[in-house]
Amino acid sequence: MIVKNTGVSIILNLRKRGFRNVELAKMLGVSRALISQHVQKLQELGLVDKGREINLTNSGRIIAEQIHLVNHNLDFLKKDPEFWNRHDLTGIPLHLLFRISELECCEVATSDNELFPYISRFFEMISDNDPIKMITCILLPFNFSLKRIDEAIISESLLEKVSNYGRIYLMKNPRIFCLISDNAFCMSLPKLSGELDTKAGLISCDASAVRWGKELFEYLKLNSQSANFSSHP
Template sequence: MNEMLIIQNPETKKYALTNTGYIVSIQVRNIIGAMESIKKFEEFWLSHDLSGIPGGLLLRIGDLKDSELHKTTPEYLRLPHERYMELIRTSRWIKGVSPILFTDYSEEFLELAFARNVDIEIITTRSVYDKLMELSMPDAVKKVKDLPNVRLYITDNNPKVAFTVTDNFLSLGLFLPNGTYDMMSDLISTSKSAREWGIELFDYYKRRAERVI
């Protein structure tokens, strides 16, 4: 087996990984990273519905090992979201999936889109989109539709995950087993691996969504 993983240069006598060895080393790193992430956030993974994360990205859950879990209590729900808003305001582009309606976030995103020309892509459910249109003034909707830097998509299926990825952070929220969104927990990471993981998750849902704006 070692001969399949390692090869020795007959001239220099130095050892190197074969192609097979390199592939195995990547898988080992993935497993080690996943174990670190699982151990670090064990209660978070165990107590939430993970069905909104596709299998391939679950295998790479180690990409989130450098995250921080921001938790709060029912008496002070804004705590995780204050950190989220701090990071959002420094972002140059935003991609997100939100099967729930946060009116504060919608207003903040629109301000960033209009005032700072931040590129924004959001995927939501049809029911949330309909409610958002109901609450919005017709003139405001028209202005948003005219913005080249804002794109809104809808999906007919509930993603069972809410997350935002930008050029500087990933924020991941999950649903509880009873189907309600956990407002009191937010996994946040600024690492490159976490952001790349988040972009892949966004692209997964974007391929299954329909653009409406």
């Protein structure tokens, strides 16, 4: 827990239901007098109501969920701080960074020699008919069933070099590489130096990671421009 005190612990324990003073004191291993002191402060802040039981107000529920999310993100990030601290995360919109712990089931795949070491595994996780969404800031150095790309968000500089994807959307610089299907997700991020890290990335078939990846794609698509190949023979 990034912040730990009695007031925060009371808020987190009230996330699911209300409790009486004596129950909170027993759960937290503190005196009833200390619980009463902190509950009074929380009441003054408009975060709890006190009747027969102590319950969160609507404001309290918002704060409780934010604290819970921060703690969940911290638990996730400290599992591999080196990976997250040596990459540039500016290509990920802020609202998805706040939910980065939804990628907790992702594996960090690395290789000293192989480019995008998770690509083959991604295709093993999906069926032959699964449509694929792609986000890329580089021209890929290999061909991997390009006809299966249903939608792609690419850098504007790549438009003249690709024509065999499905629907294409243009961004100035997506600063990311990502593949998303209904059953799998993988992603590479730029290094702090700016170049895309092609030797390490995330991969998962977890539903939360797939959902996170789809939200990333749809958000970037809304901020992209549809390409018209009729003007690019």
